[in-house]
Every structure is written in structure tokens, then in C-alpha cells.
Amino acid sequence: MSKANLLDRRQVVSTFLADRKDALVVAGLGASTYDLAAAGDHDRNLYLWGAMGGAVMMGLGLALAQPKLPVVVVTGDGEMLMGMGSLATVGLQQPKNLTILVLDNESYGETGGQLSHTAAAADLVGVARACGISDSRALSTLGEIESFGKGVQDVSAGPRFANIKIDGANLERVLSNRDGMFVLTRLRGSLGFKPI
Amino acid sequence: MHARADASDEQAAEQSAAWPEEIFAILKRFEVRQVPYVPDAGHSQLINRVLGEPSMRGIPLTTEEEGVALLAGAWAGGQKGVLLMQSSGVGNCINMLSLTQIFRFPFLALVTMRGEWGEFNPWQVPMGTSTQGVLELSGIRVLRASHPGEVGEVMEAAASQAYNALTPTALLLSQRLIGTKVFVK
Numbered sequence: 001m002s003k004a005n006l007l008d009r010r011q012v013v014s015t016f017l018a019d020r021k022d023a024l025v026v027a028g029l030g031a032s033t034y035d036l037a038a039a040g041d042h043d044r045n046l047y048l049w050g051a052m053g054g055a056v057m058m059g060l061g062l063a064l065a066q067p068k069l070p071v072v073v074v075t076g077d078g079e080m081l082m083g084m085g086s087l088a089t090v091g092l093q094q095p096k097n098l099t100i101l102v103l104d105n106e107s108y109g110e111t112g113g114q115l116s117h118t119a120a121a122a123d124l125v126g127v128a129r130a131c132g133i134s135d136s137r138a139l140s141t142l143g144e145i146e147s148f149g150k151g152v153q154d155v156s157a158g159p160r161f162a163n164i165k166i167d168g169a170n171l172e173r174v175l176s177n178r179d180g181m182f183v184l185t186r187l188r189g190s191l192g193f194k195p196i
Numbered sequence: 197m198h199a200r201a202d203a204s205d206e207q208a209a210e211q212s213a214a215w216p217e218e219i220f221a222i223l224k225r226f227e228v229r230q231v232p233y234v235p236d237a238g239h240s241q242l243i244n245r246v247l248g249e250p251s252m253r254g255i256p257l258t259t260e261e262e263g264v265a266l267l268a269g270a271w272a273g274g275q276k277g278v279l280l281m282q283s284s285g286v287g288n289c290i291n292m293l294s295l296t297q298i299f300r301f302p303f304l305a306l307v308t309m310r311g312e313w314g315e316f317n318p319w320q321v322p323m324g325t326s327t328q329g330v331l332e333l334s335g336i337r338v339l340r341a342s343h344p345g346e347v348g349e350v351m352e353a354a355a356s357q358a359y360n361a362l363t364p365t366a367l368l369l370s371q372r373l374i375g376t377k378v379f380v381k
Binding site: 026050052054057061065086089180181184188191196 | 299
């Protein structure tokens, strides 16, 4: 499955989040959640183990509630394809503090590597731009990832969308916490919200 | 033409209905901030009130399941919300409703009913018939209002249990309440 010269997904995510500061990060189910866990557990990580297609919308709800903080969604091409309409919803709301990064391995890695739509014609950068996310780009180098990661901190210039074609190798799983209540309460606690 | 029998009269009647105002007042009192919706004629008065209220953000969706995920994110960020949709949208939400159990966040949906009470359009009937069952199987408590005079009371109960007890709740607004859609040529 691996293609030459494509970036390693773990390296992409750790580079992208290297200087995340106060950012809130939502990871889509499957490998994206493992990548976020591998980059380092954090009170402000929201790991998803289901709800496929919902990552961007969760990021949007969070971004609208916390407009002064950077909110980042890291997800895969399959999860993004399932929630493609949410790009139109983001395009309408224009949350300035929301950034979406799609790790595009052109396949459903968690279920046996079946090809996804992005392997042929589907162009998620084009979709995002056409939905009104004018800052939509394809990234291909670690330098670009690093620069895009720094840009996340500017909460007045989003929404942003980036797609990066990554190496399709299935890496060893790094399991995050999968207790939703724990992760949610921890994140809320980091924002100063107490349990009811 | 598929339209309400007399759009202007009907709109005037909807604009003067008291129960959407009662719903709005309760949402405001509970400090609801994010109001995702897929439009329905039965929600039009409420949607207009939301869009004109600075403390609330009306958020049009492409499909109802987006709203479930949005409300989970909103709560993660410290805000409450309410999802407005028609009964046909409930089926679009099923897998995403898992979030209400995984995150136990204050989930409230206001669902205008179709497919009942003199429905003209057969295509509305299957989902309208299964709406309550689908919600209950998904772990959502269901309340229903069928008469204008009871909306405030039922809405108060729905909002209280959703926002105070984190009990995921759907309030079904009966077609008898909102008026059966009339199709004329």
C-alpha cells in the first residue's frame, strides 16, 4: 500500500501540533485518533472512536463556543467524505478559529485498506474551497505542515482546510483513552467548566 | 404547486401563534446559544426568532446528524444548544445519537411531526411512524405536545431534564399542533 515519497502520518501530526499551545484538538475515529495519541496525550484532546462523519461538526460547535481559542480537527479522508456536507456548514458559519487537516491515505486503513474516493477523482481541497472555505490547500512537505501548524494560532483568519496525501502504511496502533465522559470532562475542566 | 394552502394567511397565523414564542422564551431562559436546524415549516416562527436573537446562533445544517455532533462540540466548549428538525430527519441522526450516551451532554431536539394526523404525502408516513421508536431505541426520552395550550408546560419539562439532568430528550410537536400541510395544484 505504501507509495514512495509520501509523508509518515505520525510525523505529519506531531509536526503540525508541535507548537499547539492552548489549541483544542478533535481527532476523527481510527488512525487519526491514534496519531493524536502518539503525538502526546493532552487535556485538550478530544479523541473519537465512532460517530464517523462528525469530527468537523464537533470542531465547529467547539470553535463557536470558544472563539478565542484555536480549534483543530485532524481526520482521515474516509471520515471527511462521510461528513462532506459539514464543509458547507463550516463555509456558511466562517468560524475564524477553526482549522481542518485531512490525512489522506486514499483508503479505509482501519478496515483492510479498501480504496476511498480520493484515490480516484474526489478532491477534498476543491470541495472545501467550493463550500466557501477560501483558505483551502494541499500540503506535501513537512515544512508546509509546520507553517500551517503555526498559522492555527491566528484565530482571526480561518476557517482553514488542508489536505495532505500521506503514506498508506498501517502503523502500530497507539490507543488513546476511549472513555468519552473522561475525555470530555477533562477537556471541559481545562476550560474552567466544572461537572454539573 | 406544492405549497401551503394559502401561504400568506398561514404565515400570518404562524406569526401570531403563541406556542413558538413560549418555546423561544424557555430556550432563552436556559441560555441556549447554538441552534442548529434543518428547516421545517412548523419551526419557521421559532427559527426567525432565533435568527433575530443576538445571544443565539442559528446554524443551518446539510443533514440533521451534523446537529448532534455540533451540540456535543458546543457542550465541550461550554455552551448549550437545541436541534430543530422534522420527523424525517430523525432517521438521519441514528448513529450520531451514540454521542448522547458516550458524552452524556445536554441534548434536546425539537421535532415537528409529519406522517400523522391527516397526512397527505405517503412518503412522510414511514419515518413519521417510526420516529418515536427510533428515538427511544437510541436512548432518547420522548415527550410530545399536541395542543397549543400544553406546549409551554411540556417544553419546560423537556428543557429541564435535558439541561439540568443531562437526560437526552426529544420533544415531538404533533402535526395536529402545527397544522397538516395542505397540497394544492
